[in-house]
Each structure stands twice: as C-alpha cells, then as structure tokens.
Amino acid sequence: MTLPVRDDPSPFVDWIRRTNPDVAYTDAYPVDTNYQCAVREQIPLVVAQDDARHTICADAFVNGNLYANELTYDYVEPEPVWHLGPEYLLLRDEVARLAKETPPWRETVSEVLITMGGSDIRGMTPTAMCALDGLEANLTVVIGPGFSNGNEIRRMASDVEICCSVVETPPNLLN
Numbered sequence: 032m033t034l035p036v037r038d039d040p041s042p043f044v045d046w047i048r049r050t051n052p053d054v055a056y057t058d059a060y061p062v063d064t065n066y067q068c069a070v071r072e073q074i075p076l077v078v079a080q081d082d083a084r085h086t087i088c089a090d091a092f093v094n095g096n097l098y099a100n101e102l103t104y105d106y107v108e109p110e111p112v113w114h115l116g117p118e119y120l121l122l123r124d125e126v127a128r129l130a131k132e133t134p135p136w137r138e139t140v141s142e143v144l145i146t147m148g149g150s151d152i153r154g155m156t157p158t159a160m161c162a163l164d165g166l167e168a169n170l171t172v173v174i175g176p177g178f179s180n181g182n183e184i185r186r187m188a189s190d191v192e193i194c195c196s197v198v199e200t201p202p203n204l205l206n
C-alpha cells in the first residue's frame with residue numbers, strides 16, 4: 032500500500048479498519064508520536080528506528096544499530112517490548128548470507144565502500160571520506176534516500192585525493 036501522505040495517519044488508519052490486519056510495522060522517520068498513537072489505537076504496532084527522535088507509542092520497538100542501547104528513549108505507556116542491538120538488525124537474506132562468509136583478504140586494500148544506511152543521521156560520511164583520503168584505493172560512497180548532506184558528500188568526493196565515486200539510492204546495494 033502506498034500512503035498518500037506521510038504526516039497524516041488517517042488514510043492508514045482507514046485502511047487498517049477496512050482490511051483488519053493483525054499487526055502494523057513502521058520503518059520511517061516521519062512516523063512521529065502522534066502517527067504511532069493513532070495506529071496503535073487500532074492495532075498492535077511495531078516501530079523500527081535507528082534513533083530516539085520521537086517519543087515511542089508502540090507495542091514493540093526495534094533498533095538494530097550498535098549504539099541502540101546507549102540511547103535514551105521516551106515512550107507513551109505501556110512500555111514497549113525493546114529489541115535493541117545488532118542481533119535485531121533486519122537484513123535481506125542475501126545480505127545476511129554474505130555477512131556470514133569470510134571476506135577475501137588482500138595484502139593491500141583496493142576497494143572501500145562507505146554506507147551509513149538510508150539517512151546518515153549523524154552526518155559522518157564526509158568524516159569517513161576524509162579519514163580515507165590518501166589511500167591508494169577506489170572509494171565508493173553510497174548516499175541513501177534520507178540523506179540531508181548529499182551536497183557536502185558530492186563536494187567532498189571532488190576534494191579528496193582518493194579515487195572516489197558517489198552512488199545515490201542504488202536499487203540493489205549488493206550489485
């Protein structure tokens with residue numbers, strides 16, 4: 032289902048009432064506290080987010096990042112069931128399979144990939160690019176759909192000495 036707007040829960044709530052699903056799962060930053068509460072009034076709700084920007088109004092909360100346990104989360108009672116840390120990181124099967132393989136080791140690094148997920152909420156991509164500057168390798172930097180620092184990253188790609196290419200919102204990260 033494609034929602035007509037991301038800041039108004041009414042179309043989604045109407046859809047829930049018509050279709051009567053068992054649970055709703057959200058993974059989008061615009062799903063703020065008011066949106067979550069409106070959905071949770073209708074159906075059990077699971078919220079996935081990699082930060083603590085919104086007060087949580089959900090039955091379960093998922094943050095699969097390494098720093099998930101370090102954040103302070105506010106929530107609307109009753110307290111959600113917490114699923115924090117990398118053991119809860121949601122990965123497609125082919126990515127999870129590759130993550131279990133031993134990587135090919137090389138004497139020298141020739142290819143480097145920087146990806147901060149879909150949004151780079153801490154704006155660390157340019158810092159990572161600078162840290163690799165001077166390395167004799169090919170650097171690929173992925174800009175996800177929620178990045179707010181894309182212009183800074185593109186500027187940095189032309190400023191660093193490392194051979195750098197920028198890929199924006201690739202349809203398949205594995206290719």
